[in-house]
Amino acid sequence: MQNKNNKTNVIVVGAGPAGISCAITLAKAGKEVVLIERGMFSGSKNVFGGAIYTQPTKEIFPNFETEAPVERRNIAHNFMILGEKDSTTISYRNDGNESYSVIRGKFDRWAAEEAKKAGVILVEQTVVRSLIKNGTTVVGVKTELEDYYADIVILADGVNSLLAKQIGLRKEIETKDVALSVKEVIKLDKDIINQRFGVKDDEGVIGEIFGGPMLGLLGLGFMYTNKDSVTIGLGITLNDLVENKCKPYEYLEKLKQHPTIAPLLEGGTLKEYSAHLIPEGGYKKIPKLCDNGVMIVGDAAMLVNNLHWEGTNLAMISGKLAAETAICAFNKNDFSRKILSDYERKLKESFIIKDLKTYRNLMDIAHQRKKAFMGYYLKKINSFFEMFTTVNSIPKKEGYHKFIKSIFTDRKIFELFKDFWAIIKLIWSILI
Amino acid sequence: MTLDKKLYTLKYSPDTESHLNPNQEQCKLCENRNCTYICPAGVYEWNEDEQKLIINYENCLECGACRIACEKKAIDWKYPKGTKGVTFKQG
Numbered sequence: 001m002q003n004k005n006n007k008t009n010v011i012v013v014g015a016g017p018a019g020i021s022c023a024i025t026l027a028k029a030g031k032e033v034v035l036i037e038r039g040m041f042s043g044s045k046n047v048f049g050g051a052i053y054t055q056p057t058k059e060i061f062p063n064f065e066t067e068a069p070v071e072r073r074n075i076a077h078n079f080m081i082l083g084e085k086d087s088t089t090i091s092y093r094n095d096g097n098e099s100y101s102v103i104r105g106k107f108d109r110w111a112a113e114e115a116k117k118a119g120v121i122l123v124e125q126t127v128v129r130s131l132i133k134n135g136t137t138v139v140g141v142k143t144e145l146e147d148y149y150a151d152i153v154i155l156a157d158g159v160n161s162l163l164a165k166q167i168g169l170r171k172e173i174e175t176k177d178v179a180l181s182v183k184e185v186i187k188l189d190k191d192i193i194n195q196r197f198g199v200k201d202d203e204g205v206i207g208e209i210f211g212g213p214m215l216g217l218l219g220l221g222f223m224y225t226n227k228d229s230v231t232i233g234l235g236i237t238l239n240d241l242v243e244n245k246c247k248p249y250e251y252l253e254k255l256k257q258h259p260t261i262a263p264l265l266e267g268g269t270l271k272e273y274s275a276h277l278i279p280e281g282g283y284k285k286i287p288k289l290c291d292n293g294v295m296i297v298g299d300a301a302m303l304v305n306n307l308h309w310e311g312t313n314l315a316m317i318s319g320k321l322a323a324e325t326a327i328c329a330f331n332k333n334d335f336s337r338k339i340l341s342d343y344e345r346k347l348k349e350s351f352i353i354k355d356l357k358t359y360r361n362l363m364d365i366a367h368q369r370k371k372a373f374m375g376y377y378l379k380k381i382n383s384f385f386e387m388f389t390t391v392n393s394i395p396k397k398e399g400y401h402k403f404i405k406s407i408f409t410d411r412k413i414f415e416l417f418k419d420f421w422a423i424i425k426l427i428w429s430i431l432i
Numbered sequence: 433m434t435l436d437k438k439l440y441t442l443k444y445s446p447d448t449e450s451h452l453n454p455n456q457e458q459c460k461l462c463e464n465r466n467c468t469y470i471c472p473a474g475v476y477e478w479n480e481d482e483q484k485l486i487i488n489y490e491n492c493l494e495c496g497a498c499r500i501a502c503e504k505k506a507i508d509w510k511y512p513k514g515t516k517g518v519t520f521k522q523g
Contacts, residue, residue, distance in 0.1 A: 038511055040445075040519050045494060047523035104523040125514035144513060160496040162511075173500050180497045182472045184438070185522040229522070241470045242501050248472050249435055272522035273438035275472035275493040277500075 008032045008121070010326055011141055011150040013128045013163060015042035017052075017312045018298025019156030020111045021060045022319030027119040029327045034148060035112070035120050036141065038127040043108025046158075047183070047276035048312060050224030050231045051099040051206060052107065056313040060320060061114060068110050070100040071226040072204025076197075078223075080260060082212030083382035087260040101204050101224045101231070103185075128157070131167055137292035137335070138167065151335050152326050153294045156319060159277045161287075161300035169296060170287030176239040176367060177281035179219065179306070182248045183233025184256075186268035190228050196264050197225055208309065209234070212261075213254035216375030217244070218366055221255055222309065223264070229271055230264065232256060235278050239367075248275070280306045283360040289347065290340040295322045305355050307362060314352050321346040361429045365422050372419045376411055435474050439491050446490035447516040451509070452498070458506035459485045466501040493518055 012023045015037035023035040039045040051074060057064050064070070076093040116122050132140035132147060140149035155163050159178065164170045190201065197205040209221030219236030234252055241248060255261055279285075279302040286302050289295060297303075298315035305314060325343035329335050347353045366373065383406070387399045408416070452475065459465070460483055467476040473491040476498065478484075494517055499509040511517070 038514055040515065043523065044519045044521070045517075045523075047520055103521075105521040127511050127514050129510075160499070172505070175501055178497075178500060180470065180472065180495065238470065238497055238501055241497075242464075242466045245464075245469050247469050247474075249438060253433065270433065270438065270441050272441045272520065274442075274520050274523050275495045275497075276523075277495050277497060 005149065006147060007149040008034050009150060009330065010034070010152045010154060011036065011148055012154045012156055013141060014156035014158055014298075014300070015039075015112050015122065015124075016046050016108060016156060016158060016298060016315065017111070018300070018315035018319040019154070020108065020115050020319070021316040022154050022156060022297055022323045023120045024060060024111075024115040024118050025320050025323035026326060027115065029323070031327065031330065033120045034150070035115060035122050036126050036128055036143065036148075037112070037122065037124045039124065041109050041124055042112035042122070043105045046104040046108055047181070047274045048104055049181075049183070049222045049233065049309060050101045050226075051309070051312075052102050053099045053310070053313045054097050056316050060316050061111065065097070065100075068102070069106040070102050072101050072199070072202055073097050074099045074101060074204045074206050075199065076205045078205060078207045080207055080209045081378050081381050082209060082215075082258055082260060083379055084215070085259055086382045086386060087212075087258070088381050088385050089260070099206070101206075101226050103226060128163065131163055131294070133167070138294040151293065152329065152340070154319075154322055154326070155294065155296045155300050156298050156315075157300050159279045159299040161296065164287055164296050164300055167291065167294065169289075169291060169294070173279075173281070174239075175242055176237060176363075177279065177285050177302075179235035179237050179278040179280050180241055180248050180275065181233055181235035181278050182252050182273070182275045183222075183231055184252065184273050185226070185229045185231050185271045186265055187229045187271045188265070188268040192267070193225055193228070193230060199225070202227075206309075209255070209261075211374070211378040212258045213251045214374065215378060216371045218370045218374060219251070223261075230268065232261065232265060237280065237367075238277075240370075249273075278306065278311070279304050280363060282306075282363045283353070283356040286353070286356065289344045290337060292337045292340075293335050295325065295340055295343050297322045303352055303356070305359065307359055308355075310355075317350060318347060318352060321350065358430050361426055365426050369419060369422050372411070372415065377419075380407065439473060442493075443519040443521065444490060445516050445519070447512050450487055450489040451512040451517070452487055452489045452492060453508040454485055454487070454502070455504070455506040455508070456484055458504040462504055462506070464503060466503060467498040467507070470501045471498055
């Protein structure tokens with residue numbers, strides 16, 4: 001802090017992808033920025049699935065591909081539809097560089113160092129307990145030790161964003177609006193990973209997992225390859241965990257034991273277990289994004305596109321847009337809501353809110369019809385392939401007839417019609 | 433693998449006082465005690481004899497799920513102090 005009264009231009013709370021991107025953009029524009037992180041180091045409280053996306057990351061860190069601690073460049077997506085014991089996998093392979101697997105404890109720490117090089121004042125091991133307001137304007141933050149003041153405070157304090165709630169920018173989160181994710185990073189030899197996933201050194205594979213132990217639940221699994229470890233995890237809507245009275249890590253144990261997953265992890269040793277909430281409320285649950293002297297970015301603003309496994313990109317770009325808005329506000333020397341609401345406009349014009357709006361009805365339909373779309377139809381996909389591949393001296397026509405008949409007998413026709421209608425409605429809302 | 437073995441892989445710097453403070457009177461009246469099963473670190477255990485929630489706060493992964501899942505909204509949930517709590521190296 002250079003001013004004697006602890007006042008700076010901008011305070012950013014939280015050194016995750018959103019906060020760091022915001023801080024570095026501001027510092028590069030010559031603003032004095034204090035980035036406050038509660039963890040021992042930046043990244044030490046952060047957990048995610050596993051991939052950062054090349055194009056948006058380059059907008060913040062143009063040389064990250066050669067300079068940042070990335071794990072593997074992802075060249076394939078395996079969409080794995082798990083039944084109780086069987087599975088159907090659709091694999092899309094493309095030797096591009098769309099995304100990289102990273103370990104947040106390493107990547108975020110590197111990114112925060114880059115921010116420091118750009119002039120950001122990084123204050124770690126410090127928890128912001130509350131915001132300081134002067135009338136209706138946020139003017140600073142209260143930490144355990146001292147108070148810091150700024151013209152603008154940016155909340156990048158993650159999914160729980162207690163600070164946004166404190167000042168009434170968002171309501172209490174409901175159990176259906178978050179998924180609880182648990183994951184394990186499992187150590188395996190580099191050569192074994194290459195062999196099992198069919199890749200060369202530094203090439204990686206993303207696994208998008210449906211069904212298995214999560215059949216009928218609003219939950220998805222994920223798998224990422226790191227240099228010498230494999231990440232396996234799942235996220236289940238908190239609502240479903242509560243309704244089913246289940247322990248999240250028990251589902252993860254079952255997933256790891258699934259006959260399709262187990263051979264990929266065999267012989268590995270657990271490096272680290274972790275858990276985190278994923279904001280999944282979507283478009284309808286985006287909080288108020290700004291007020292006098294304050295803006296909200298990243299997970300704190302519910303900016304996650306769960307269908308596409310996207311979060312870090314929305315975080316980084318929202319951080320950047322908030323920073324650009326702040327820079328304009330400094331030019332005008334006006335930090336009122338009126339000026340800062342330009343951030344909202346920028347978000348709306350970007351892919352971030354456009355994408356969330358595209359999928360505005362997704363979560364409602366997913367909640368209503370989860371037993372069908374996350375259970376019944378996933379099982380049917382597997383039973384189709386079971387029928388198709390079975391060699392049992394029964395004429396194929398009988399097999400087809402039996403399969404088609406089962407679709408109409410295993411689920412009420414009325415329900416099938418409702419499923420069909422829900423899909424039409426969803427596709428309509430996505431495309432039109 | 434047991435939860436204890438999973439938690440053993442984590443680096444913790446526990447505080448001497450809990451950052452999780454449920455209103456025990458509310459817990460007595462709570463029907464489902466969601467916290468006792470949804471917590472990914474098994475922080476909450478119901479002690480039937482003492483009619484009290486036991487809080488193994490030092491195992492907390494700081495995810496915030498208990499705060500949201502609590503039917504009574506009875507958990508005073510704070511982040512641990514700046515140098516305390518869990519450190520993820522592989523997150």
